[in-house]
Amino acid sequence: MYGRRTTYRTNVAGNLFYPRNLSRSVETPAIVVGHPMGAVKEQSANLYATKLAEQGFITISIDLPHWGGSDGEPRNAVSAEYYAEAFRAAVDYLGLQEFVDQRKELINAATAQRWTESEGAEPGLIGGTVDRREDATDAIQQEFYDFYRTTRGEITPLGALLDTTTHPTRSSQVKFLSFYPFNDIDTIAPRPLLFVSGDQAHSREFSEEAYRLAAEPKELIWVPGAGHVDLYDRAELIPFDRLTRFFKQSL
Known part of the structure; x- marks a missing residue:
C-alpha cells in the first residue's frame, strides 16, 4: 500500500x-x-x-x-x-x-x-x-x-x-x-471515452445518457446478461480484452 x-x-x-x-x-x-x-x-x-x-x-x-x-x-x-x-x-x-x-x-x-x-x-x-x-x-x-x-x-x-x-x-x-458529472462532458474531447455497462444493469440509463452527451471519439460497450454489480467482480463477464485494447490505443 x-x-x-x-x-x-x-x-x-x-x-x-x-x-x-x-x-x-x-x-x-x-x-x-x-x-x-x-x-x-x-x-x-x-x-x-x-x-x-x-x-x-x-x-x-x-x-x-x-x-x-x-x-x-x-x-x-x-x-x-x-x-x-x-x-x-x-x-x-x-x-x-x-x-x-x-x-x-x-x-x-x-x-x-x-x-x-x-x-x-x-x-x-x-x-x-x-x-x-x-x-x-x-x-x-x-x-x-x-x-x-x-x-x-x-x-x-x-x-x-x-x-x-x-x-x-x-x-x-x-x-x-x-x-452533475454530465456537465461539460463534451469538453473532454478529443480525449477518447469508453463506457461499459451490463445490458441488464439498473444503471444503464446513465451510461446511455453519458454516451449521448459525450463528443467523439467515444465508445459504449454493452455486456450481455450482466447486471450493475456483476461488473464489480465477475471476471468472466468483464471485457478486459476491450479495456486493454482501448488503453493501448488511447494512452
Whole structure:
C-alpha cells in the first residue's frame, strides 16, 4: 500500500500493481482505478487494477477520501471535489516514478443533518446496502446485498463497523446533489471515452445518457446478461480484452 498527501494535506491510501515484465528503464503507461460508491479498493478496484497490470500497465487502486484506509472525517462522507483531488494525488504519485510515462496517465451525498452535526451530534448515515435481506427487499438491493453483505465482497475496514459500511453520511447529499458529472462532458474531447455497462444493469440509463452527451471519439460497450454489480467482480463477464485494447490505443 502506498500513501500520498493531497493538496488538502490528507493521505490517500492505495495499492500499486506492476506488470510482471516491468522494465524500470522504460516508461510505462499507468492507470488510476477508483472503487464503487460506498465501497473500498478491495471491492472491485483491486480486480481491475490486477487484470490491467497483467496486460502491461502500471495501475493503482485507491480508497477515496473518507473511506477505507484514506484520511477524512467524518467517515463515509461523499464529496466529488475531494474524490477528484484523490485521483490527482494518485497521478502525482505515479508521475514521480521514473518508470511511468507522465504523458500516458489516465484518470480511469442534508441540510438539517448538517446543523445537527454542527452542534456535536454524530454524523447520520443514509442509503447504502441493506443489512438484512427480507422477502420485501427489492431487486436492486438484492443485487447489492449479494456482493457487500456476503463473503463474495464484504469488507469492513479497520475502525469501521459492519452496519456502517456502504452508508454515506446524510450531510454528504448536499454536496453530491450539487454535482452533475454530465456537465461539460463534451469538453473532454478529443480525449477518447469508453463506457461499459451490463445490458441488464439498473444503471444503464446513465451510461446511455453519458454516451449521448459525450463528443467523439467515444465508445459504449454493452455486456450481455450482466447486471450493475456483476461488473464489480465477475471476471468472466468483464471485457478486459476491450479495456486493454482501448488503453493501448488511447494512452
